[in-house]
Amino acid sequence: MNKKIIISVLVVILIILAISVYFITKKGTNSNEKQNVQENAQAEQKEENKEEKSMYSTGKHHAQIVIKNYGTISLELDADMAPITVENFANLVNKGFYDGLTFHRIIAGFMIQGGDANGDGSGSPKLSDLGLDVSGDNDKSYCIKGEFLSNGYNKNTLKHKEGVISMARADYTQTYSKSLTTESYNSAGSQFFIMTADNASLDGYYAPFGKVIEGMDIVHKIEKVEVKEKESTSSSSDSSSSEQKEKSTPVNDVIISKVSVETYGVDYGKPETLDTWNYNDWVYKTYGINLNQYQQ
Secondary structure (H helix, E strand, O other): OHHHHHHHHHHHHHHHHHHHHHHHHHHHHHHHHHHHHHHHHHHHHHHHHHHHHOHHHOOEEEEEEEEOOOEEEEEEEEOOOOHHHHHHHHHHHHOOOOOOOEEEEEEOOOEEEEOOOOOOOOOOOEHHHHOOOOOHHHOOEEEOOOOOHHHOOOOOOOOOOOOEEEEOOOOHHHHOOOOOHHHHHOOOOOOEEEEOOOOHHHEOOEEEEEEEEEOHHHHHHHHOOOEEEEEOOOOOOOOOOOOOEEEEEEOOOOEEEEEEEOOOOOOOOOOOOEEOOOHHHHHHHHHOOOHHHHOO
16 A cells, blocks of 8 residues: 555656646747847848948949039949048038039149049048038048058059049158058048059059049049149148149139939938047157147
């Protein structure tokens, strides 16, 4: 009798254990399934955020530059090669930054350069030009990373062939110090140039981001305009490290009437920006001299 009771108790215990194991296993399975669902949802959200960031981050896009009294230059922009550069250019275009500016620097057999708000190669765009909600002291000049090999960026394999559009930048190494290589490489803002002939010496040192697909006859017509000599400013964002004086300033303004980029009705993200190099700050950090006190 006692033996039967013991066996019955053991059976009950085994049943209870089996039921407990079942529910524990089921709970663990549900928990894993819930976790998998959450992880999948997070992954999908990341992909959506990546897509929403900017359509200009990848692929090819089309732009047009209308030049007063000359005609229209059509461009294909390559965001696969230079995503930050294309994104920056497109944002400035969409905010109307380039409309009314000029091609201020023209060298026959080399390139035509434009996109400077000052009209002389010395200017930089401001954060508000990108449509950012900033004002006063917060509305600072900015620049972008140079997407080319010498600056540690190896994805841009575009060459400076005839018709290629590339970003102009400053060269502080010649004017101030050879130690300012990185600052020079990362000094492009809004100025661009279109090649009128092949020039391999620029490859790896400037950021090409597209090419002319229609209107090279207009580019060549512009490069033949009458130019005069102008002494370059020390902060000029020129596309070559030539002499301080060069005959490259058009006698008559070559005006950019309108620049447009096909947006397909989408509002794109803003490019990653950097602070512009400041001469006074550099002098203070390097020599301990506060030039600001003498300029007040």
